[in-house]
Amino acid sequence: MNIFLNFSRHFRHNRLSSIIDMLSLVPGLACCLLIVMWIVGQVEVDRSFKDIDRIITLQGYHEGRSPFWGVSPAVAPTLKMERPEVEKAVRLCSAARTVKYETESFGISAYDADYDLFDLFHLQVVEGRPFVEGERDRCVLTRQAAQIIFGNKSPLNQPLEFEFGTFTVCGVIENLPKQRTVARQGREEIIFLPIERRQEGLDAWYNNSFESYVLLKNGTDYEKFAAEVKDRALKAQPESKLYIKTEKLKDRYLYAYGHIREVRLMGLIALVILLIACINFVNLSTAAFSQNAVQTGIRKVVGASRKSLVFAYLSNAFILVLISYFLAFLLAYAIVPIFGTIIGSSFSVSDLIRPEVFWIGGIMLIVTTLLAGLYPSFYLSSFQPVKVLKGRNAVGLWSARLRQSLVILQFVVSITLIVCTLIISRQIRMYQAMDLGYKWDEVLYVSLRNQSQVQKAFVLRDELLKDEDVSSVSVSTSLPTAIYWNGVGFNWEGKDPSEKPLISMLFADKNFFEVYNIQLKEGQFFTESQDGVIVNRKLADLIGEDVLAKYFQNDNEGPKIKILGVVDQFLFNDFKAVEEPLVIFPIVPEERDWVNIVNIRVTGGKLGEAYDRIKKRAEEIFGEQPVVRFLNEDVEYWLTSEKQTSRMVSFFSVLAILISCLGLFGLATFMMEQKRKEIGIRRVNGAKISEIVWLLNINFLKPILIGFIIACPLAYYFMSRWLESYLRRIEISWWIFILAGALTVAVALLTLLWRSLKAAMENPVNSLKSE
Numbered sequence: 001m002n003i004f005l006n007f008s009r010h011f012r013h014n015r016l017s018s019i020i021d022m023l024s025l026v027p028g029l030a031c032c033l034l035i036v037m038w039i040v041g042q043v044e045v046d047r048s049f050k051d052i053d054r055i056i057t058l059q060g061y062h063e064g065r066s067p068f069w070g071v072s073p074a075v076a077p078t079l080k081m082e083r084p085e086v087e088k089a090v091r092l093c094s095a096a097r098t099v100k101y102e103t104e105s106f107g108i109s110a111y112d113a114d115y116d117l118f119d120l121f122h123l124q125v126v127e128g129r130p131f132v133e134g135e136r137d138r139c140v141l142t143r144q145a146a147q148i149i150f151g152n153k154s155p156l157n158q159p160l161e162f163e164f165g166t167f168t169v170c171g172v173i174e175n176l177p178k179q180r181t182v183a184r185q186g187r188e189e190i191i192f193l194p195i196e197r198r199q200e201g202l203d204a205w206y207n208n209s210f211e212s213y214v215l216l217k218n219g220t221d222y223e224k225f226a227a228e229v230k231d232r233a234l235k236a237q238p239e240s241k242l243y244i245k246t247e248k249l250k251d252r253y254l255y256a257y258g259h260i261r262e263v264r265l266m267g268l269i270a271l272v273i274l275l276i277a278c279i280n281f282v283n284l285s286t287a288a289f290s291q292n293a294v295q296t297g298i299r300k301v302v303g304a305s306r307k308s309l310v311f312a313y314l315s316n317a318f319i320l321v322l323i324s325y326f327l328a329f330l331l332a333y334a335i336v337p338i339f340g341t342i343i344g345s346s347f348s349v350s351d352l353i354r355p356e357v358f359w360i361g362g363i364m365l366i367v368t369t370l371l372a373g374l375y376p377s378f379y380l381s382s383f384q385p386v387k388v389l390k391g392r393n394a395v396g397l398w399s400a401r402l403r404q405s406l407v408i409l410q411f412v413v414s415i416t417l418i419v420c421t422l423i424i425s426r427q428i429r430m431y432q433a434m435d436l437g438y439k440w441d442e443v444l445y446v447s448l449r450n451q452s453q454v455q456k457a458f459v460l461r462d463e464l465l466k467d468e469d470v471s472s473v474s475v476s477t478s479l480p481t482a483i484y485w486n487g488v489g490f491n492w493e494g495k496d497p498s499e500k501p502l503i504s505m506l507f508a509d510k511n512f513f514e515v516y517n518i519q520l521k522e523g524q525f526f527t528e529s530q531d532g533v534i535v536n537r538k539l540a541d542l543i544g545e546d547v548l549a550k551y552f553q554n555d556n557e558g559p560k561i562k563i564l565g566v567v568d569q570f571l572f573n574d575f576k577a578v579e580e581p582l583v584i585f586p587i588v589p590e591e592r593d594w595v596n597i598v599n600i601r602v603t604g605g606k607l608g609e610a611y612d613r614i615k616k617r618a619e620e621i622f623g624e625q626p627v628v629r630f631l632n633e634d635v636e637y638w639l640t641s642e643k644q645t646s647r648m649v650s651f652f653s654v655l656a657i658l659i660s661c662l663g664l665f666g667l668a669t670f671m672m673e674q675k676r677k678e679i680g681i682r683r684v685n686g687a688k689i690s691e692i693v694w695l696l697n698i699n700f701l702k703p704i705l706i707g708f709i710i711a712c713p714l715a716y717y718f719m720s721r722w723l724e725s726y727l728r729r730i731e732i733s734w735w736i737f738i739l740a741g742a743l744t745v746a747v748a749l750l751t752l753l754w755r756s757l758k759a760a761m762e763n764p765v766n767s768l769k770s771e
Contacts, residue, residue, distance in 0.1 A: 317373025437570025523565030
């Protein structure tokens with residue numbers, strides 16, 4: 001009870017500093033809670049699966065290249081058969097994107113999977129049973145898929161039609177976790193089919209599109225296992241030059257996908273914001289020593305020990321932090337949806353009240369109390385009663401310098417964050433404005449979801465060409481943003497037999513180059529009646545001189561195809577991707593089974609209007625709902641991670657500056673209160689208001705300028721390292737640092753100006769009179 005009474009007296013005595021402390025701590029702690037919530041969500045991806053420490057992912061890769069998403073279908077079962085430490089092996093492969101029940105079609109992802117899937121991932125059966133080895137005409141639905149297709153009706157023993165056959169539902173399983181990379185193309189609604197339904201190709205050592213996992217037995221040496229299986233695909237097919245990369249599933253999202261960088265960055269920002277808020281607490285507590293020194297001196301005179309004084313001040317700090325933490329939680333609770341909107345992610349209140357967030361929040365509470373209260377407690381309890389009660393200055397030079405050093409630290413951090421924000425934003429804008437080598441801004445595409453749609457692709461192409469707002473239509477196997485089909489078994493005249501470069505492949509009709517405005521460097525484009533291939537500049541450089549006089553061969557025994565032309569290099573797959581060789585084969589109606597995409601260029605800026613007509617026309621031709629999308633959304637998706645990082649850093653940079661300036665305002669208030677008589681004397685002696693304002697502000701500008709000088713090399717170092725991950729990157733210009741410094745000084749001056757003007761304009765009579 002005495003603790004709370006003591007805090008109540010302390011709060012009344014130090015109302016201004018306590019309010020500023022809370023105004024610093026509440027938003028700081030709220031943002032830390034939001035960041036912790038986000039980090040917990042990132043770290044938890046895939047980790048809700050049981051035996052996560054023993055589940056290993058398999059990926060194929062070529063030396064010096066990024067790994068494929070999957071590996072060839074023969075790898076997983078071969079490892080299970082040959083390696084005694086492998087307990088189970090599972091392959092997943094996308095099978096379909098639509099399913100039909102009775103007369104209605106549903107857009108639900110279907111995966112071919114080994115029967116061990118359900119045991120390896122411990123998928124909970126809700127109804128029925130999983131399919132077992134040897135069953136080729138059964139399927140299993142997630143709860144959400146069953147709800148969408150069947151509603152409240154039992155799905156067991158009901159037939160589902162796919163373009164390749166009819167399958168009977170034998171079981172329903174619980175939805176897979178939302179936060180996962182396993183079967184990532186599916187959402188909560190997924191259908192699993194027996195992989196054995198595929199009659200051919202399951203023993204192949206090519207086609208790295210099979211998502212593959214193995215479960216290792218307890219006690220297995222993972223590092224040894226990874227080293228020993230690395231060359232297994234190479235031994236089976238030496239000419240492929242394919243290696244196997246292993247990764248623990250629990251590490252895939254963070255490390256293989258590179259999200260650990262954002263997690264570390266946001267964790268660092270949370271600590272920085274908390275530190276800035278705690279610095280305010282320390283500075284204001286020590287700056288307000290004159291209000292507490294006499295009280296401390298009296299307590300010491302009447303017998304209070306230093307230990308009891310430290311406990312009293314720490315208790316005050318703890319209660320203030322506890323109240324701030326409670327208010328911060330309410331603030332975070334209220335702005336969870338806004339936070340999700342700012343960073344481009346979906347969050348709910350349930351994410352904030354997870355046990356992990358509460359545990360880390362409790363640690364934050366203790367750390368904040370110690371950071372904010374420990375030094376002021378020992379500092380305030382160290383005053384000598386004789387000096388204090390005689391009215392002599394109890395603060396030492398060291399303490400004043402410490403406060404100034406802490407202010408410098410605040411602005412070092414704030415300016416560094418602003419520089420990082422400006423550089424990240426410039427990098428994103430550079431990519432947005434970058435010439436990809438093709439035009440994508442007025443392109444729609446229809447993604448063909450089943451064989452029925454594929455068979456009508458050329459009909460749709462010819463129909464859409466009749467639309468007055470459509471300038472060109474093309475069919476192809478891939479979008480330029482997603483050319484993932486590649487191989488090494490290519491030949492041409494003069495090629496070194498020992499060289500096996502990985503070459504990407506695209507099949508498209510003659511209109512493809514017109515739709516995307518891809519420029520011809522030399523030669524000519526193919527026509528539907530002319531057999532030949534087009535290569536990009538990178539592949540032309542590999543082939544060597546006289547490219548147009550040479551023939552391209554799919555393998556040693558395949559037909560030789562004349563190289564008709566060379567196109568300028570265009571960027572495909574990713575902004576960060578290296579320039580890779582590409583060959584474009586002609587696709588004709590007789591080979592329509594290869595088609596996956598109908599590409600449509602719209603003219604006259606009428607993309608929105610054309611979208612509705614194109615979708616309606618495609619639905620009429622297909623007899624079902626088509627998938628029509630804007631290509632610019634796919635291009636923007638490449639920048640999703642960078643944009644999210646930019647928004648988060650920007651948001652917290654602004655917060656860091658505001659909290660720093662709030663502390664600056666508090667320090668200025670105390671300083672000007674102490675200098676009231678000095679200001680009054682200067683006014684009486686003829687000093688101008690502008691001179692007094694300058695005199696008051698110059699002492700605060702010095703630590704900001706020192707902070708700027710320290711922050712510049714730090715920010716340059718960190719951002720140089722960050723930019724190294726980009727093949728195409730901006731130059732770090734000097735004006736970015738000047739702008740960051742100018743913004744910081746401007747905000748700080750605005751913070752100080754009102755308080756210093758008020759002090760300078762006060763009537764000298766009020767400050768000089770003695771009661």
